[in-house]
Amino acid sequence: MSGVEPPVTGAVRPDHLRGLTSVEVAERIRQGRVNAVPDAPVRTTAEIVRANVLTPVNGIIGVLFVLILVAGYPQDALFAGVVVSNSVIGIAQELQARRTLGELAVLSAPRARVIRDGTEHEVAVSEVVADDLLRVGPGDQIVVDGVVVDEVGLEVDESLLTGESDPVPKDPGDEVLSGSFVSAGSGHYRATRIGPEAYAARLSEEARRFKLADSELRGGVNVILRWLTVIIPPVGILLLLRLLDTEDRWQDALQGTVAAAVAMVPDGLVLLTSLSFITGVIALARRRALAKELASVELLARVDVLCLDKTGTITTGEITYAGLEVLDGIDVDLASAALGALGGVDPDPNPTLAAIAAHHPPPPDWRPTATLPFSSARKWAAASFDGRGHWFLGAPDILLGPGDDEVRARAAAETEAGRRVLLVARADEPWDGDRLPARRHPVALILLEDTVRPDAPEILAYFRAQGVTLKIISGDHPATVAAVARRAGVADVGTAVDARTLPDDPVALADACESHTVFGRVTPHQKRAMVHALQSRGHTVAMTGDGVNDVLALKDADMGIAMGSGSASTRAVAQLVLLDNRFATLPRVLAEGRRVINxxxxxxxxxxxxxxxxxxxxxxxxxxGSPFPFLPRQLTLVGTFSIGVPGFFLALAPNEALVRPGFLRRVLAFSLPAGLVAGTGAFVAYEATRRMHDVSLAEARTVATITLLAAALVILV
Structure with a gap:
């Protein structure tokens, strides 16, 4: 049990909770003892320029440009314009994307609550100074290392740092590490290590370096480029040796070799791939959706299972108080006073407690002596009051005992109607850690209601039509979750599963996750296990959420999606943040991803x-042993009008067709036969024309060029 001091507000604070003075803060700023947060993992302007100029494709084109000048044919150097256009367009688009995403990232960045001169202030994380006193509550990130000064049932989840799954209770004097987050309770801690000395900054120094996310598209393109890098040099050398033997001048042999090499280089493919990613990210940003990585738009398009946390995603997240049902033999005033006292002892109430406290203000004569804040894992909160016993607030199916069948039936009837139901209970004995006392006495049922988002039915129907399987996962009672799912238009709700009955075996858990749609009473670690189970069956899984209980699942999902109004910890680990909390943005994200891939x-x-x-x-x-059938400028013109210009518009065109796996296999299955037909046709036309009487080599090359252009245009269509 945690000792409790009455919550303090305004300037009335104990001395140890008054924090630094303004003079002390200013002195630390002068000394440079501020939380100089390492730069976010984005490329600098110089890195962007280097990445877009110093590419393998540009290097090959540059070498060929030098060779054609050495051969004395500057008129055939038109292909070098690809280097300029690739570089300029790539740099401009990436700079625009960085600027747009940077503006949105400011809105999503975590803030810190510091106590200075006895007053609470909200400041940017980079404005925290050494020895600052910080206040934290459920869902808050620990932004710098520190030592706990006081706490009310404070529990910190360090799994993102250490991999340990259980929240760690923190007492005064215990250390807290940056990068962890508060899973339950609240408290104050004093900053001890800031900036690059903080644990998370040292731990992730390498990880924070800019790195593109894994992408099937980018991986497929890179495989193609690697193979061409292997193929082009030996084929080019072989051709050069052959032409040196058949051509009269070495310059003509070099000209033919350059023409062949230019045609073999997919000069615009890398540019258009990056351009498609960047324009997709910018399009999402205009809809107030912050994608952390360029590949985020691709990831959601590949998702075939979407896991939705009920609260804050398919519902608005606003909890409506629907009433208090006092049980037989219980005084109404006592029940109301106890409920108000339970709501008043938590200095950082969640939306449920806030809704209750708005209708039941805390009585002034109930003095708390110990409290245990609500936790998503245990599903209940508790408080002891001087002379009034020990009181509990939480899920009825957790707090009710074996002999409370009548109360259990009343609670079940309300949950079947779609309401959230909590129970107030009293006990003669206190709790012991996470263990309830053996006997609890039910006092009253609290009825709450969720509001389904008006656009939820239409959006969920869209995902079903697009072949995405929906899973509704919540910590509420399974019957409540099922009722809300039906109101939101979820098809095939079936029998809602109580997650407490789910098996621990990964194979059996995967079977259960695939065969059911709605899950209730799910703990945070079960959410993560369910994501892993679905992934083990080959699914690409997206997870949406807004609360601290969703952090672990968001981090491990293929695509984590957080609401902008959610906790700082969910926004930190998600790959996509919906800054305006509009669930309706998700179909647009899916459409952008499909446009990019297709x-x-x-x-x-x-x-x-x-x-x-x-x-x-x-x-x-x-x-x-023939002269090469094309001049470099002829192949440049064919490529420009049959591939380059059309490819630019194709890359940006609308396309919401269903995404299928096997990108590289399909590309090769199309390109190899098409290339065989076009190449054979052009060569046959060239040889037939060249062998005609009184036909010059230039005329034969013109015929080959026209034939190749015609074939390429047919392939384009």
Whole structure:
């Protein structure tokens, strides 16, 4: 049990909770003892320029540009414009994305509550100074390392740092580490290590370096580029040796080799891939959705299971007080006073307690001697009051004993109607840690209601139509969750599962998760286990949430989605933050992801087809000993009008078709046959024309160019 001091507000604070004075804060700022937070993992302008200029594709094109100048054909150097256009467009788009996302990130950044001159202030994390006194409550991040000064049932979840699953109770004098978060209770701690000396900053120094997220699209494109890097040099050298033997001048041989190499390089593929990601992220930002990574738009498009936390996602998160049902033989005034006292002892009430406290103010003559704040894991809170015994508030199915069947039936009837039901109970003995006393006496039922978002039925129907399986996961009673799910239009609700009956075995848990839709009484660690179970069956899982009980599942899901009004800890671990709390943004995110994936696939088909027919023509020329059928400028024009310009518009066009796995396999299945037909057709037309009487090499090359352009346009259509 935790000792309790009456909550303090305003300037009436004990000396040890008055914090630093303004003079002390100013002195620490002058000394540089401020929380200089390491820069966020984004690329600097210099890094952006280097990343867009010093690319393998630009390097290859640059070498070919030098070779064509050495050969004495500057008129054939048009292909070098690709280096400039790739670099300029890539730099401009990434700078715009960085600026847009930076503006939104400010709105999502965590804040710190500090006590200075006895008054609470909210400041940016970077404004915390050494020895500051910070106040924390449920869902708050521990932003700097420190030592607990006082607490009311304070429990800290350090699993993001240590991997330990159980929350750690904190007493005065205990250390708290930055990067952890408050799972229950509240308290004050004094900052001891700040800036780069804080635990999370030292732990994640390497992890904070800019790194692109894993992406099937980017991975597929990189595989193609690696193979072409292996293929182009030997094929080019073979062609050069053959042309040196057949051409009269070495300059002509070098010209033909450059033409072949230029055609084999998918010069715009990398640019258009990045451009599609960036424009997708910017489009989401305009809808007040902050994507932490470029690949976020792709990730949600690949999601086939969407796990929804009931409160704050399919409901508005606003809890409405619906009434107090006093049980037989209980005085109404006593029940109301006890309920008000329980609501008043928590200095950081959750929305449920806040709704209750608004209708039942705390009585002045109930003095708390010990408290235990509500926890999502245990599903109850408790307080002891001087001369009035020990009182409990929580889930009826947790607090009711074996002989309370009548009360249990009344609570079940209300939950079946879709209401949230809590129980007030009294005991003669106190609790012991997380263990309830053996006998509790039910006093009253509290009725609460959730408000379903008006657009929830339409949005959930959209996801079902798009082939996304929905799972409703909540800590509330299964019957309540099922009733809300039906009101929101969730199909196939079936029998709601009480998560306390779920197996621990991963295989059995995966079976249960796949065969049911609605789950109640789910603990935070069960949510994470359910995400893992679904992933083990090959599903790509997205998780939405807004509370501290969702943090672990959000972090481990393939796509974590947090509400902007949610706790700081959920916003910190999520990959996508809906800053305006609009659930309706999710379909737009899905559409953006599908546009990116499907359009990049269409663009990749064109570029890889070009590389395929270039490799084929090069091999045929080397085998036949003919002059190369194209000049570099001819291939540049064919590529520009059949691939480059159309590919730019294809990459940005609307496309909400269902996403299928196997990006690389499908691209190769399309490009190899298409390249074979285009390359063979152009070479046959070239050879047939070249062997005609009185036909010059230039005319034969023109025929080959027209044939290749026609074939490429057919492939485009």
């Amino acid at each position: 359009n990049i696939e269409r663009v990749a088909n064109l570029f890889i087809t070009k590389a395929c027919y270039a490799v084929l023509v090069t091999a045929l020329v080397a085998a036949a």
